[in-house]
Amino acid sequence: MNRFVITCGxxxxxxxxIVVKSLNWLTFRKNKSKYYFVxxxxxxxxxxxxxxxxxxxxxxSPNKATDSSSKVSIITLPDCREKTGYPTKSSGLTSFQALQLSYAFLKSKTAEAVITAPVSKTALNMAGIKFPGQTEMFSKWSGSKEFVMTFLSKQLNVALHTIHIPLKNVHKSLNQKELEATINVxxxxxxxxxxxxxxxxxxxxxxxxxxxxxxxxxxxxxIVKPLIRKYSRxxxxxxxFPADAFFAKKLFKKYNFILGMYHDQVLIPFKYINSGFGVN
Structure with a gap:
């Protein structure tokens, strides 16, 4: 039986x-999976x-999660005041607590994988959470120094060499050592x-x-060409490739992965091509 923990975002x-809607769809398929919704x-x-x-x-409650026999277990966090459509300190803290608990479920082997709902980086910052994104949180908690944000779909798979940094700093993060680590991942x-x-x-x-x-x-x-020569053996x-011509000519269809240098370079075409069908 597969066991998934899903955060509230x-x-x-x-x-x-969207989590409740997704659970309606998933459970309708009558699979044998178990779902924990935090x-x-x-x-x-x-x-x-x-x-x-x-x-x-x-x-x-979180400490009784393994006692639950239902297909879906709602793992409660402290109640949070809602202000729909607005990032708040309390919503940022709640989303962070959900992510922390989801990782604890992984570490204890209560669950085998995490599915995260969208968070607000503004709300996280208001709550004093200094991570730039969810990817970086799991990297820190797991002790993974080499990690890559990827987006997968039936149409194309893309990866980001840099993630959530200002565009003006991208070139500073591009060196052979770090690019080689990205390719290895x-x-x-x-x-x-x-x-x-x-x-x-x-x-x-x-x-x-x-x-x-x-x-x-x-x-x-x-930086880039010497590494391509090395790995091409x-x-x-x-x-x-020039990014504009690469996507305009649909060259992405020839590859398993497209590695972009910065966030919007690959995520604009990925989201445009997939129209919502894809996973981070």
Whole structure:
């Protein structure tokens, strides 16, 4: 039996609602999975007053989670005052507590995987939480120094070399050591997590026109191309590609993963192409 823990996300946003809708769909399929939904009880009660749950559930505390025999267990957090549509200090703290508890479930092997609802970085900051995002939280808690944010879909898979940093700082984070670590994580993900046998990775350039042979920037020639030559002895790895032409020509269809240098470079086309069908 697969066991999943699902966080509520920011309670002032769409998180709790989409979790209940997702659980309705998942449990309708009559799979054998077990679901733990971490959420303040007052928020869960409000949602199910408006949206009928089509699943059996039991409301319980975190320390009694393993005692619950229902398909869906609602793991309660302290009640949180709701202010729909607005980030608040309390909503930021609640979303952080849900994430902390979800990791504790993983560590104790109560659950095997975490599914996170959307959080508000503004609310997290208001609560004094200094992580730039959820990916960085799990990296810190698990002691993983090498990690990559990836987005998967049937249409294409993309990865980010840098995550939540200002655009003006991206070039400072681009060096051979860190880029090599990113590529190694992608290779491991393709081999171990996605069971891909024929690896094909595309790397996008940092600068317009992928640097135009050094005329617009030297990062491609000095950092990216030497690594492509190194890895091309073992796998198919191509680039650096100008991002605009790469997506316009639909070259992404030829590769298992597209590695972008910064957030919007790959997430704009990923979300446009998939129209909501994809997973982070």
């Amino acid at each position: 920011d309670i002032n946003g769409i998180g709790p609602e 959420c303040p009880e007052n928020i869960f009660q409000k949602i199910i007053d408006q949206l009928k749950p089509d699943f059996d559930f039991e409301i319980t 992608l290779i491991s993900t393709l081999n171990k997590d996605l069971a891909v046998k024929s690896l094909r990775i595309a790397i996008l350039g940092l600068n317009p026109h992928a640097g135009e042979n050094g005329l617009i920037g030297a990062e491609e020639d000095k 073992k796998i198919v790895i191509d680039g650096p």
